[in-house]
Each structure stands twice: as C-alpha cells, then as structure tokens.
Amino acid sequence: MHAYRSQTCADLTKANVGETVRLSGWVHRIRDHGGVLFIDLRDTYGMTQLICDPDSPAFAAVEKLRSEWCVRIDGEVKARDASLVNPKLPTGEIEVFVRDMEVLGSAAELPLMVFGDQEYPEETRLRYRYLDLRREKMQANMHLRSDMVSSIRRRMWDKGFREYQTPIITASSPEGARDFLVPSRLHPGKFYALPQAPQQFKQLIMVSGFDKYFQIAPCFRDEDPRADRSPTDFYQLDLEMSFVEQQDVFDTIQPVMQGVFEEFGGGKKVDSEWPQISYRDAAKWYGSDKPDLRNPIKMQDTSEHFKGSGFAIFAKLLEQDGTEIRAIPAPTGGSRKFCDRMNAFAQKEGLPGMGYIFWRDQGEGMEAAGPLAKNIGPERTEAIRQQLGLGVGDAAFFLGGKPKAFEAVAGRARNVIGEELGLTDKDRFAFCWIVDFPIYEKDDESGKIDFEHNPFSMPQGGMDALNGDPLEVLGYQYDLACNGYELVSGAIRNHKPEIMFKAFEIAGYGKDEVEKRFGGMVNAFQYGAPPHGGCAAGIDRMVMLLAEEQNIREVIMFPMNQRAEDLMMNAPSEPMSEQLMELNLRVIPQD
Secondary structure, eight states: OOOOOOSSSTTTTGGGOEEEEEEEEEEEEEETTTTTEEEEEEEETTTEEEOOTTTTTHHHHHHHHOOOOOEEEEEHHHHHHOGGEEETTTTTTTTEEEEEEEEEEEEOSSSSSSSSSSOOOOHHHHHHHHHTTTSSSHHHHHHHHHHHHHHHHHHHHHTTOEEEOOOOOOOOSSSSBBBBBEESSSSSTTTEOOOHHHSSHHHHHHHHHHHEEEEEEEEEEOOOOBBBBSSSSEEEEEEEEEEEHHHHHHHHHHHHHHHHHHHHTTOEEEEEEOEEHHHHHHHHHHSSSSTTTSSSSOOOEOGGTTTTTTTTTHHTTTTTOOOEEEEEEEOOOHHHHHHHHHHHHHHHHTOOOOOOEEEESSSSSEEEEHHHHHHHHHHHHHHHEEEEEEEEOEEEEEOOOHHHHHHHHHHHHHHHHHHHHHOOSSSSSSSEEOOOSSSEEEOOOOOOOEESSSSOOTTTTTHHHHHHHHHHHGEEEEEETHHHHHHHHEEEEEOHHHHHHHHHTTTTTOOHHHHHHHHHHHHHTTTOOOOEEEEEEEEHHHHHHHTOSSSSGGGSSSSOTTTTTTTTBBOOOOOHHHHHHHTOOOOOOOO
C-alpha cells in the first residue's frame, strides 16, 4: 500500500465497503457521541467520515486529535445506516472504522478556524493565509481560478494561437501607472522595471512575424488598491494578432470569454449579443465607460425642457456653455419615500441634492409631484414624462452641469436605483464593447492638449485625422465591460512611425523624446511592421465575477493588503546593508 493513501477523501463509495484503505488529510471536525468518536477527514478533493470506538487499537491516539492536525489513517470501509446517509457528500454512504493512525503534522492553537463560516479580520486572514486557504470557499475559489486558466489556454490554442513568454525584467514603460523599479548591480545608478504589461514586447512579436500570440501574463503596477484591483501585481490573458481590424479582435475574443463564462458561470445566462457602444454614448446613457447592462435604465438629455423654465437653478445653468440636464428614469420608483432616499444618496456623494419628479394616480388622472414639477409646470413635466416613457408609479431624477463633473455620480445613482427597485437582473452576465475612445483631451485651465486614452492606438482616419481638430480624433481602442466591471482592454495599434510621431507631437512630445522613451518599438516599426491589434483580459477580475465575490483578494492565492503589504512574508522589508552596498544604493531616512 502507498505510504500515505490508497484513495483520496472523495473517492470512497458503497462499492468499497469491506475494503481496507489508507487516507491522509486534515482533521476537519471531531464529534464525541458517548465515547464513540466521529472525525471528518478532509483533503483538497473532499471529505470522509471516520469512526473510532474503544475497540479500536488506535482509540487512545485518536482521542488526542485536534482540529487541523494532519494525519494518516488505516481502516475498514463500512456502510452507514440508511438513516445516517449524507446525500450532500460523494462519500456520504460510507464511513471508515479507524484501525491505525499516524500523526503527520500536529497543529498549534489556531488563530482562525477552518471549519464553519466565521468571519475574521482581513489582517488575520492574510497573516495566516495558508490556514485561510484551507477553508471550503477559498479552496473552491482557487480551484475555479486554476480551471478557468486551463480552459482559456485550451480555447486559445484551438483558435490557432501559440503561447510565448515575454521578459519580467525590462525597461520602464508608461502604461498609466507607476513602475516597480529594480536596481542593477552591474550598472550602478541604473534601474530595470517590472513590466506593467507585455505591451511593447507583444507588438514586437508581431513585427517578428509570429502572427498570433497569447500569454497568461503577470503584470506589475504600483497602484492604489481598490476592491477590484490588486495594488502590486495581477494576471491577464494577453493576446495580439497581425493583419486584423477591430472587428477581427472582437470575433476572436468573444467566443473565448463567452465560453469561459458559460462553463464556469454556475448556470447564469450569458448574453450572446454584445452591443458596441461609443465611449461618449456610454458616458451619456450610463455615466460610466464600464456600464452594467443588467440594469435597463438609460439616462437621457432633458435640457430642452428646462431652458427658460421656472426652475431657476437649471435654467441659469443651461445659459453656460457645455452644460446639460440629464434625467435618470426610475420605473416603479414613484414614491416620496424613495425619492427622499435618493436625494440623501446625492448628498452623501457631495451634491446639494438631486431634483426629482414622480407620477401618481389621483383617481381622476395622473399627477406629477415633486418640487421640479411645481416649478416647470404641467406642459414641460408631461413632455419629460413622454420622452422618458414613464407612467403612474414611476419617477425621474435630474442632475445638471458640465457632464464630466456629474456623470460619475449620475452613473452611481443609476446603479443604486436599479438595485433598490429590483430592476437589475442578478442572474445574468451582460457584456458590451465600449468603442470610439477619444485620443486627446484639453485641460480647461491651461488649454493644453494631452492624451486622454492610449497614445499607441491607431487614430481612426490615420494621418488625415491628425490634421484636424485633436478633440475630434477617435482611436481604434476598445474595452469590454461586464456587469459593471472592465474585463478587457485593447486597441488596433499605431504601427506607422510617421503617424506615431505626429500623434505625440500634437500632445507636445517631440520626436527625440519619443525615440528616447520608445526607441525599441519605433526602430522596429521601420522594418516592415504589419498592421496589428489585440487586447488583454483581467484574469483576477474574471474569477471575481464568476465566484460572485466583491473583493479581488478573495480570488488571489497570496494577495497584499490594502497598504500593499504581505503580512505573511513580511514584505516589503528593509534590505541588509550588504545588499545596499552591492547595489550602490543608500536609503535616505524619512522625517
């Protein structure tokens, strides 16, 4: 027999009754029923119930067991009484009578319990992550992550892609976040960087003629943490293709993503129609470039109904350039109590409040109620109701100003309204492409033109587009949103040096600076670069959605805390003086 096990803790069934078996695992739970000990033995595959009474030669040793001791047992498989069968377990029809036991690893007093669903502070969970990971939910999350990555790899290979690895130590490359720098011992005073993404390398792979590349790539960014973002490192499905247009990339990645969500989505509906929404329309309709389309609410511009109206705040606001009034329809939200709740939400967001109208049945007909309705009169109110398609029992909320100043709050209000009114379909994955990102933006104070989005995207219209108004230039850049999260980001790349130099020149970057910062890629593009494009999908965020978790740390095996600290391994740590001397570095104490 094997030194540690003949089967796993998920293998035994009624067919094994009468056999002598060997199992190894962790003591999950111990129950003493009048001198008869019942032990749940757990490994990563499942659970088997053990039984031990004073007739067993191992009874004295089994009595000393405590939770999370790692043990090996030999015993006889017995059938459970029909009344004691546990249909929830694959091994629920049997139990193993313990004849012999060896303690493989005893456990000290536990800082957190593995059995049960107790909540523990995040600091405790991360400091003792190896214990936290033994818990059933965490085991399931990590299995899901591993299985999902395996599925992605198979699907990419089936589409004719090959996996290539790009460097982990490289040059600094601006990807929109701060780099992690690595000092060079051989070149004092110089630093490598951990890659924020394999962006330049995957484009160089296209220049090298490999046509279809993918990688499950680690990326490193020194970022402020969020619930859906790690502060140090993350993984992404990175892919690039040659001789493609934007739609080719969409047609490639959709079946991969859709297939993964159908495979691991737990039976939830996965939308097969993925609408393409312009960046400007997404901001206008949803207040976000990663809209949650499970919520059917679509915001609308209602400025014309407030121009010259009796509601002076909005009327005066609309006299300023670039302002508008936007309405958030709220079907079934037509009560003063709900309107007051949403007004309180707006105040928590730092606004004075949120205007509203709601429609109620007065017996002889419909009545519009609320401060706005009184100020603008019945004709304007009725025109708003008809534009929004609302009726009795419905409401609408209004925000005004320059769109960039209020869109984010409007988007959050839309989400809250959808949640509170039960309009958001929780049993669904709703995808959409956000397209037509503007390449440039203008600083209101300085008037300076700078990049608003990816500077390496091919401008729509090529060089001709760059000869017009920069604020009208759109890029072949795109994001994929699902249920309010950005899952994929990508672009058709600007592979022509002359267009790239012109694009950077508009934003105030000279040719010399572009060559200095991106010399490797610019040089390569002079030697027959093919048209190419691709995207990257966030692995951690995909698992978070599929596991129905609200925090990305629940699906990362060894995450940092919110202060970018590894409490388990005590990182970051102070270097030894010998290390600093070897690297020609000196740490300046902070006051």
